[in-house]
Amino acid sequence: MKKLVILGGGESGIGTAILAKKEGYEIFLSDKGRIKDKYKEVLRNIEIDWEDEQHTESRIFEADVVMKSPGIPDNTPLVKAIVEKGIPVISEIExxxxxxxxxxxxxxxxxxxxxxxxxxxxxxxxxxxxxxxxxxxxxxxxxxxxxxxxxxxxxxxxxxxxxxxxxxxxxxxxxxxxxxxxxxxxxxxxxxxxxxxxxxxxxxxxxxxxxxxxxxxxxxxxxxxxxxxxxxxxxxxxxxxxxxxxxxxxxxxxxxxxxxxxxxxxxxxxxxxxxxxxxxxxxxxxxxxxxxxxxxxxxxxxFQGVEHRLEKVLKINNVLYINDSKATNVNATFYALESMESETVWIVGGVDKGNVYDDLLPLVNEKVKAIICLGVDNAKIINAFGNCVEMMVETNSMNEAIQVAYRLAEKGDTVLLSPACASFDLFENYEDRGRQFKNAVRNL
The missing domain is CATH 3.40.1190.10 (Mur-like, catalytic domain)
Structure with a gap:
């Protein structure tokens, strides 16, 4: 019986466990973080051996093949050690x-x-x-x-x-x-x-x-x-x-x-x-x-479009609120700003993945009247756009960001959440960020 070790107990890890069980593999799933309760339930139901909040290396090294979750980088010490032992490391897709x-x-x-x-x-x-x-x-x-x-x-x-x-x-x-x-x-x-x-x-x-x-x-x-x-x-x-x-x-x-x-x-x-x-x-x-x-x-x-991608949420006092939380990089935010047709209050920030903001400068000069930074570390955004707008406000919660936006936006304006960054500093993921935006707008 082939031994499969699955690293990561998220969507791809659990899916692999379900398929591998059906195909007759001996399976051990290991996650360094905490596995969500809904996924633990699945693992118990299909009777898979698993652990979380640790990696037992001696068990992992017994694998014939390792399926690594896409969130785990190739250069982590554990993955390098597996490769050095000649054990193939593949993705769930493979x-x-x-x-x-x-x-x-x-x-x-x-x-x-x-x-x-x-x-x-x-x-x-x-x-x-x-x-x-x-x-x-x-x-x-x-x-x-x-x-x-x-x-x-x-x-x-x-x-x-x-x-x-x-x-x-x-x-x-x-x-x-x-x-x-x-x-x-x-x-x-x-x-x-x-x-x-x-x-x-x-x-x-x-x-x-x-x-x-x-x-x-x-x-x-x-x-x-x-x-x-x-x-x-x-x-x-x-x-x-x-x-x-x-x-x-x-x-x-x-x-x-x-x-x-x-x-x-x-x-x-x-x-x-x-x-x-x-x-x-x-x-x-x-x-x-x-x-x-x-x-x-x-x-x-x-076609209805995708949630969190230039999603029109509500108009309040003739101000349109748009949720583009899925814009986790500069280019996605470029598209969002490019499509704005009115003065824009722009909510931006989060975990920077090595962003270069130069391409956005002409659009920000043309379309953005105020910037609301929503992140733990906003220094790079402030340096990039400090001279482009008269108003720049730092916030560290979605409710605070929306309250500020509500005060700054005037009739005919648009409030755009298009962060150009990952969400993991203040939110679980971009969906959580987008949902919090929508809830905060609906509660105005």
Whole structure:
């Protein structure tokens, strides 16, 4: 019986345990932190041996294979020790993919991947295709494989999940964009992070498809120096293609092997340049899967968007409050500020992942009237934007930030939570941050 050790008792760890149990592995799960009660309940129910708040190394080193949660960096002493002993360390995505022949649509990128994943799932469901959605959003891939039967899987994939693959091969791979993010995990080298994203296509063959943003400098630079085996389907706001997606007379045009889909950009459910690109990626997949054009158009127009991503919460005294808590990096916040059409009170801050704020300066000068810092350490934000705005206030709770915003915002303004940072200094995660924002606004 093969021995599997699972490091981390979160969504991917528990999903792996469920699938591994079904596949007959001997399993030991170990988490250095506290495992949530709902996950402990699952482990007890399926009778898995586990520990938390410690790592018993002697037991971990007995493994034939180790599945490491994406949150654990490769350079931790324990992971290094496992590798030195010649024990393979893989991700949940890699482990799960060995037990399935069902085709996968894999979506990665610094920004937009959750929106694209949800949008594709929406179109597939409207088109009558039995698809399951998960990965970095919702259920883990392993858990879905163990518990549900689908004809396609739509998986959001983070660079950390892709770092641990060996044979994983999506039928359709999507790369939304690459901007500096998580550089703290990649020795502060952009090229390491870019290489990590491109792992999504490393096992693809000529029957597979690669959909990507042809306007993205980092993607273009990588493609110039590397060969791609799969069929390329680029999308762009400024170029045109024989095969791919582009803009013509304010219409999205998707061309694949002499079939053409068109739709006016003004009919898209989500507006803004970045959402036009997200729509192109989703429409390209829909065309590949031969969903009826009318269904694609309707699904592109009635998609509800993603919680915590430019989510309009309420209008109070003619001030609009927008929750963009999912903006955990500078580029995501760039899109948010770019789409603001009124004077903006901007709530920003959290755990900085090596952010460089220079790109935001023109937008902040143009659109932002006041900045509210929401973080434990705001020095970098104050240094970057201190000269751009007349009002800058430091807060250390969401309620305080909203009270300040309420006082500063005037009729016709927008209050935007778009932190450009991770949330772990004051919140459990970006969802918790976004929910606290919405509750504080509703309580005004």
């Amino acid at each position: 482990f799960a993919s060995a037990f399935s022949k069902t085709p996968v649509i894999g979506i990665t990128g610094s920004n937009g991947k959750t929106t694209v994943t949800n949008w594709i799932q929406h179109v597939l469901q409207e088109g009558g295709i039995n698809s399951g959605m998960g990965g970095n959003v919702g259920n883990s891939y392993a858990k879905m494989l163990a518990e549900e039967e689908h004809d396609w899987y739509v998986l959001e994939l983070s660079s950390f999940q892709l770092d641990g693959i060996k044979n994983f091969r999506p039928k359709i791979a999507i790369l939304t964009n690459i901007t500096p993010d998580h550089l703290d995990r990649y020795d502060y080298k952009l090229e390491n992070y870019v290489a990590s994203k491109f792992r999504i296509i490393e096992n693809q063959g000529e029957d597979d498809f690669f959909i990507y943003d042809a306007d993205d400098e980092n993607i273009q630079k990588w493609l110039k120096g590397h060969k791609v085996k799969s069929q390329k389907l680029p999308f762009s706001l400024v170029k045109t293609f024989e095969n791919g997606a582009y803009i013509e007379n304010e219409n999205i045009v998707v061309k694949i092997n002499n079939t053409t889909f068109t739709m006016p950009t003004q009919d898209l459910a989500l507006q803004g340049k970045h959402n036009t690109k997200n729509a192109m990626a989703a429409a390209t997949v829909s065309q590949l899967l031969r969903i009826r054009k009318q269904t694609i158009r309707e699904s592109m127009a009635n």
